[in-house]
Amino acid sequence: MTAAAPSPVAPVQDESLLRAALKGLVVPLCGVAFAFGVWSLEGRVLDAYDTVTAMNIGVAMMLAVSLNIVNGMTGQFSIGHAGFMALGGYTSGMVTYYGSLLLWGTAARQGGPFGAGEWLFAASCVAGGLVSACAGYVVGLPSLRLRGDYLAIVTLGFGEILRVLLQQTNRVIGSREGLAEAKWRELIPPPVGGAVGFNGLPKYTNLFWVGLFLSLTVIFAVRLKRSAIGRSMIAIREDEIASYSVGVNVTRVKVRSFVIAAFLAGVAGGLYAHRIGVNIEPRDAGFQRSFEYIIMTVLGGKGSVTGSMIAASILTYLPEWLRDFDRYRMIIYASLLIAMMLLRPQGLLGSREIWDFLPWFRKRRGTAR
Amino acid sequence: MADFVQTLETALAVGSLYALIALGYTMVYGILKFINFAHGDVVVLGAWISYTVAQWCLKRLAPADGPPLWLGPVVLACAMTVCGVLGFLIERLAYKPLRRAPRLNVLITAIGVSLLLQNVGQLDAVFGSSPVSMPALLPNPALVRMSFGGPGSSEVVIGLVDATIFVTAGLLMLALETIVYRTRLGAAMRAVSFNAETAALMGINANRIISFTFVTGSVLAAAAGFLYAMKYPGLNQPAHTIWVLLGLKAFVSAVIGGIGNVRGALLGGFVIAFVEQFGAFYISSNYRDVYVFALLIIILLIRPTGILGTPYREKV
Numbered sequence: 306m307t308a309a310a311p312s313p314v315a316p317v318q319d320e321s322l323l324r325a326a327l328k329g330l331v332v333p334l335c336g337v338a339f340a341f342g343v344w345s346l347e348g349r350v351l352d353a354y355d356t357v358t359a360m361n362i363g364v365a366m367m368l369a370v371s372l373n374i375v376n377g378m379t380g381q382f383s384i385g386h387a388g389f390m391a392l393g394g395y396t397s398g399m400v401t402y403y404g405s406l407l408l409w410g411t412a413a414r415q416g417g418p419f420g421a422g423e424w425l426f427a428a429s430c431v432a433g434g435l436v437s438a439c440a441g442y443v444v445g446l447p448s449l450r451l452r453g454d455y456l457a458i459v460t461l462g463f464g465e466i467l468r469v470l471l472q473q474t475n476r477v478i479g480s481r482e483g484l485a486e487a488k489w490r491e492l493i494p495p496p497v498g499g500a501v502g503f504n505g506l507p508k509y510t511n512l513f514w515v516g517l518f519l520s521l522t523v524i525f526a527v528r529l530k531r532s533a534i535g536r537s538m539i540a541i542r543e544d545e546i547a548s549y550s551v552g553v554n555v556t557r558v559k560v561r562s563f564v565i566a567a568f569l570a571g572v573a574g575g576l577y578a579h580r581i582g583v584n585i586e587p588r589d590a591g592f593q594r595s596f597e598y599i600i601m602t603v604l605g606g607k608g609s610v611t612g613s614m615i616a617a618s619i620l621t622y623l624p625e626w627l628r629d630f631d632r633y634r635m636i637i638y639a640s641l642l643i644a645m646m647l648l649r650p651q652g653l654l655g656s657r658e659i660w661d662f663l664p665w666f667r668k669r670r671g672t673a674r
Numbered sequence: 675m676a677d678f679v680q681t682l683e684t685a686l687a688v689g690s691l692y693a694l695i696a697l698g699y700t701m702v703y704g705i706l707k708f709i710n711f712a713h714g715d716v717v718v719l720g721a722w723i724s725y726t727v728a729q730w731c732l733k734r735l736a737p738a739d740g741p742p743l744w745l746g747p748v749v750l751a752c753a754m755t756v757c758g759v760l761g762f763l764i765e766r767l768a769y770k771p772l773r774r775a776p777r778l779n780v781l782i783t784a785i786g787v788s789l790l791l792q793n794v795g796q797l798d799a800v801f802g803s804s805p806v807s808m809p810a811l812l813p814n815p816a817l818v819r820m821s822f823g824g825p826g827s828s829e830v831v832i833g834l835v836d837a838t839i840f841v842t843a844g845l846l847m848l849a850l851e852t853i854v855y856r857t858r859l860g861a862a863m864r865a866v867s868f869n870a871e872t873a874a875l876m877g878i879n880a881n882r883i884i885s886f887t888f889v890t891g892s893v894l895a896a897a898a899g900f901l902y903a904m905k906y907p908g909l910n911q912p913a914h915t916i917w918v919l920l921g922l923k924a925f926v927s928a929v930i931g932g933i934g935n936v937r938g939a940l941l942g943g944f945v946i947a948f949v950e951q952f953g954a955f956y957i958s959s960n961y962r963d964v965y966v967f968a969l970l971i972i973i974l975l976i977r978p979t980g981i982l983g984t985p986y987r988e989k990v
Binding site: 380382447451453454455457458459461462463465466469470472473591592593596599603632635636638639640641642643646647650 | 708709768771772775776777778779780781782783785786787788789790792793794797913915918919922925926929960961963964967968970971974975978
């Protein structure tokens with residue numbers, strides 16, 4: 306009996322491995338399906354105006370969710386999130402704009418859906434994310450020595466420095482010949498338009514790409530929260546010294562959370578830069594924009610992925626909904642922020658997710674707060 | 675040489691403004707251990723209230739030969755009073771209920787108060803959203819003329835306005851120094867800053883001391899706003915980036931000097947102003963904000979608690 310006992314375990318383990326792999330794929334595939342789903346709404350259910358609003362909501366959700374990894378899960382206070390977003394946006398814009406110029410001789414849109422241009426755009430978003438992640442590493446490093454307020458100031462300084470540097474960049478070069486003949490001083494600092502913003506980017510962002518990157522971000526964030534790293538992040542938020550004393554590498558986890566958040570923000574910046582309508586400007590890196598994302602995460606609840614998504618969609622949709630709202634927008638945001646801190650400091654959902662409120666899921670998921 | 679002295683003079687004037695504002699940041703941090711982001715907006719309100727009062731008085735009086743000399747101090751007093759009351763209300767309504775909350779929550783509330791002040795000030799019913807020009811309450815004759823080198827070379831001029839800024843700022847800082855280090859009230863402030871609970875056990879009314887700190891900080895901020903409006907008469911609308919940067923630089927001064935330290939705020943204000951002005955003059959004025967924030971990051975990395983701040987060890 307005792308010898309026979311392990312034998313049935315092995316095939317079951319193999320099967321569960323396969324099933325685990327399949328199960329692991331199911332969720333990302335759902336994300337792709339979601340992307341196709343929202344894309345199919347474009348032009349049918351949603352008119353051009355609604356589409357732009359939906360894209361704005363998607364990008365805001367990505368930024369709020371990514372900021373929540375630093376501010377909500379790890380409990381560090383970053384006021385420079387818009388800086389990462391802008392850095393990613395500018396990088397991605399440079400890749401598509403100058404890439405298109407070099408490849409096709411024009412910065413106009415190339416190919417239809419899933420044409421060459423769109424793939425270049427998708428790659429550029431990832432490139433923006435990577436550059437932004439490097440910046441996240443550099444900004445996260447001071448968290449070795451600084452904590453709390455001081456770290457907040459450094460991130461704020463990062464965003465402001467970036468804003469000023471972006472204002473001093475060169476004019477955009479309009480043609481391939483211009484690019485070939487450009488002198489060094491026209492290329493350094495990079496030709497991304499200076500104070501007027503980076504104009505003339507091809508408008509590749511559509512609901513498919515927003516849906517895809519958003520669902521991947523959300524899946525990643527939810528899984529991160531349940532993973533070992535995510536749990537050490539939450540431990541650091543709750544008590545840094547206690548988590549250090551039980552063996553959490555505090556510095557590494559903090560820097561990681563910065564890098565992850567910066568990467569996701571950079572990708573969102575790529576989507577932001579290629580939207581229909583406004584272009585990306587140096588102002589987008591400033592801390593006033595960072596505050597908007599902070600408000601979303603605070604409102605949603607610290608560490609709650611779905612909470613910050615709800616808050617992001619409400620706060621992005623409200624101005625579209627209320628006419629003449631723009632003048633009072635910041636007043637309402639500010640009052641919300643204060644009222645929230647006084648009355649419900651844990652945010653709308655606290656650190657729970659929306660499915661924690663459904664009894665069936667709660668039973669299945671067990672813990673995972 | 676003349677350029678150098680002129681830059682020095684500007685840096686001193688700007689530095690005393692930064693120092694005045696930084697004092698408010700540093701006093702609040704010293705006692706409540708959080709960054710009062712709304713302090714920079716009290717400066718803005720001080721400047722705008724000065725403008726409103728000055729404009730109203732000038733319209734009422736309609737003096738034939740320029741504004742009378744007593745108008746400046748009256749306007750300053752009005753701005754200080756209103757901002758003092760405002761500082762009291764902000765503390766009482768927004769920060770006091772959060773006395774026992776985590777510091778991050780208080781920080782977020784402070785950001786909220788800051789955004790609220792900016793955007794309420796921007797409403798048409800309050801100050802409006804377009805820039806105005808501050809009436810000149812003082813004549814600006816040259817008090818000192820220094821020329822370097824031969825005739826025809828540029829000369830350095832120190833005007834009455836800059837001199838007023840030095841004198842007023844200096845007097846206010848001296849008054850604060852006296853209050854903090856020479857009076858019973860100041861001793862109570864230092865005690866609360868050292869340990870609020872023990873101070874309360876010794877019979878100090880901590881809440882009253884905290885209110886007093888906010889009022890003092892806001893009064894100094896109002897004075898800084900007034901002096902700023904005297905030096906740079908083109909007043910931007912309350913939510914303009916210029917104001918935010920002014921507040922941020924003053925705040926950076928407080929951090930560089932060692933936040934929570936009154937003398938550190940003075941030192942930090944002048945250091946920041948020197949770096950900003952000399953960097954702008956000798957390197958490039960486009961990057962003046964970059965110098966300030968880069969210096970901040972460098973200092974924080976070398977000495978996380980600022981130049982005069984005492985290094986602390988975290989106890990469990």
